[in-house]
Amino acid sequence: MSSTVAKALSLLDYFSDSEPEIGLSELARRSGVDKATVHRMLSVMCDHGLLEKRGDARLYRLGAGVLRLARVRETAFPVSAVFQQSLDALSAQIGETAHASLVSGRALATIGVSEASRGSRVSLVAGEILPFHSTASGLAVLAFSRPEVVDRVLAEPLTARTSRTPTDPDVIRARLQEVRLTGYAEADQTNEDDVYGIAMPVFDTDGTPAGAVAVAVPAHRMTNDLRRQIIAALFAESGKLTVGIGGHPSAEFRAAASRFGSA
Amino acid sequence: MSSTVAKALSLLDYFSDSEPEIGLSELARRSGVDKATVHRMLSVMCDHGLLEKRGDARLYRLGAGVLRLARVRETAFPVSAVFQQSLDALSAQIGETAHASLVSGRALATIGVSEASRGSRVSLVAGEILPFHSTASGLAVLAFSRPEVVDRVLAEPLTARTSRTPTDPDVIRARLQEVRLTGYAEADQTNEDDVYGIAMPVFDTDGTPAGAVAVAVPAHRMTNDLRRQIIAALFAESGKLTVGIGGHPSAEFRAAASRFGSA
DNA sequence: AACCATCGTTGATAATAATGAACCGATGGG
DNA sequence: CCCATCGGTTCATTATTATCAACGATGGTT
Structure with a gap:
């Protein structure tokens, strides 16, 4: 839990589209780790190309090493490209x-966004780490994950992102049960105010969720008709994606999908 | 030098296009680190999404986290996309x-490849970490880097990749001087047998090399005419790339370029 | 211009976390 | 059927790393 490399790697989580460059003191403050320690960890990560200091400023940003790593992963197991296509559609x-987003350790990593062209839309801070318990994507993934995964996630302290965020494990387990029956998860302003999300899992080769696709709508604009449209579209795309990455859905999800199809 | 996080991160260097999945014992053997230690480090990196074990097999591969990191870097500082375009051209x-390739810590990380369509061509094992001293790209970058960077690189032990690899720091310094005058670096089978590489630096905002573009030709096919063609093309593309990433070339490189133009 | 806050960095001490050999059950090839 | 090798685990020893304070530099403010 408190290994040195874990602390070092967790520093990477603070970099996102909204904050691609961060200073030493800022990282120390956020992570709660001593400044000197953070400094040494950042130096090591710079040496390995995971990070780099911008020449002039004294800010750190993600380095060229991550580009290489992503390239290697994408050429061996192309998923990012496949997802982007579905998102645009x-x-x-x-x-x-x-x-x-894809399951990335004990959280979800946003790997693609396609914004709507209309004026008023949900503008995601992309590239962020998403919590499991407060997002539709997280619930969609969790609902079809193995019980021990659920236990591990719910054992950790659950932070309330908004006033509506469920933080009681039992409440969340109940919601997961719903998700298992319907096949999709909804998050009505539980992760961010005014954002209504609907998500569906995408499955890996072993039948466990590899990630999720989701649509985010300004909460006030959500209607029953729109919900139905989104869910239908998600069933279609999630199915394509599961096939696209060589996976196959769990029996539970297939059952939910057929229930929806016959409704 | 022997920090824990450094050892952990260096494990990532063994993943490449030719070997996107590696087992525990294999990594322990290569890195020379104890199996137990490697196991703990891999576990931590899995928890953070940098790696993941394939569900069925017992192999490790790069995780979804690297996709997120690369995405964040690319949206903030798009270089990979810019480079790919030039490579195709x-x-x-x-x-x-x-x-x-881009400077990634103390080495170069290959971030893009565009293979020729003809039958006999150099087929790179892409996504690899390139040494500075044995590759044309490495020499091109090093030649225009700050002296202390050169000293640091040449202070480390230089491994002979082929029978022609220069391992004497003084010999390499002499070659760097040539590169500074001509603007490009050549590597005649110094990194891989039968491969002749010509490379040119691409500069960052602060006038230091951000990386290099290179053309690799089967050694037996290299001619003076082809050399001249490649060098001319590289001058054009390297210039575009430097501008494309918002950088500007060093005075030394500009001088070399103008010498070539007037020749 | 002088000040104050904050930045990145360094160094000595104390305590933590890494180490590596031995061991286990499972797997697969000879 | 046996042996080699795999991934994974345990545990006592020790070397590593976190800590905390102080320092010089930087930059914005009064």
Whole structure:
């Protein structure tokens, strides 16, 4: 839990699209680690190309090493490209912002976004780490994950992102049960105010969720009709994606999908 | 030098296009670190999404986290996309394989390749970590780097990749001086047998090399005419790339370029 | 211009976390 | 059927790393 490399790697989580460059003191403050320690860890990560200091400023940013790593992963197991294509289709069809995330350790990593072209839309801070318990994507993934994964996630302290965020493990377990029956997860302003998200899992080769695709809508604009449209579109795209990455859905999800199809 | 996080991160260097999945014992053997230690480090990196074990097999591969990191870096500082475009143009024009790499800590990380369409061509094991002293790209970068960077690189032990690899720091310094005068670096089978590489630096905002573009040709096919073609094309593309990433070339490189132009 | 806050960096001490050999059960090839 | 090798685990020893304070530099403010 408190290994040195874990602390070092967790520093990477603070970099996102909204904050691609961060200073030493800022990182120390956020992570709660001593400044000197952070400094040494950042230096090591710079040496390995995971980070780099911008020449002039004294800010750190993600280095060229991550580009190489991503390239290696994408050429061996192309998923990012496959997802982006589906996201573009989704946002075009629905007219709202679509995004995708993959299971990345004990959280979700946003790996693609396709924003709607209309003026008022949900503008995601992309590239962020998403919590499991407060996002539609997280619930969608968790609902079809193995019980021990659920236990591990719910054992950790659950922070309330908004006033509506469920933080009681039992409440969340109940919601997961719903998700298992319907096949999709909804998050009505539980991760961010005014954002209503609907998500569906995408499955890996072993039948466990590899990630999720989701559509995010300004909460006030959500209607029953729009919900139905989104869910139908997600079933289509999630299916394509699961096939696209060589996976196959769990029996539970297939059952939920057929229930929806016959409704 | 022997910090824990450094050892952990160096494990990532063994993943490449030719070997996107590696087992525990294999990594322990290569890195020379104890199996137990490697196991703990891998576990931590899995928890953070940098790596993941493939569900069925017992192999480790790069995780979804690297995709997120690369995405964040690319949206903030798009270089990978810019490079790929130039690489495609180069390989189309010359008819040989072109590749690009960026300074990544104490080495070069290959971030893009565009293979020629012809049958006999250099097929790079892409996504690899390139040494500075044995590759044309490395020499091109080093030649225009600050003296202390050169000293640091040449202070480390230089491994002979082929029978022609220069391992004497003084010999390499002499070659760097040539590169500074001509603006390009050549590597005649010093990194890989039968591969002749020509590379040119691409500069960052602060006038230091951010990386290099290179063309690799089967050694037996290299002629003076082809050399001249490649060098001319590289001057054009390297210039575009330097501008494309918002950088500006060092005075020394500009001088070399103008000498070539007037020749 | 002088000040104050904050930045990145360094160094000595104390305590933590890494180490590596031995061991286990499972797997697969000879 | 046996042996080699795999991934994974345990535990006592020790070397590593976190800590905390102080320092010089930087930059914005009064």
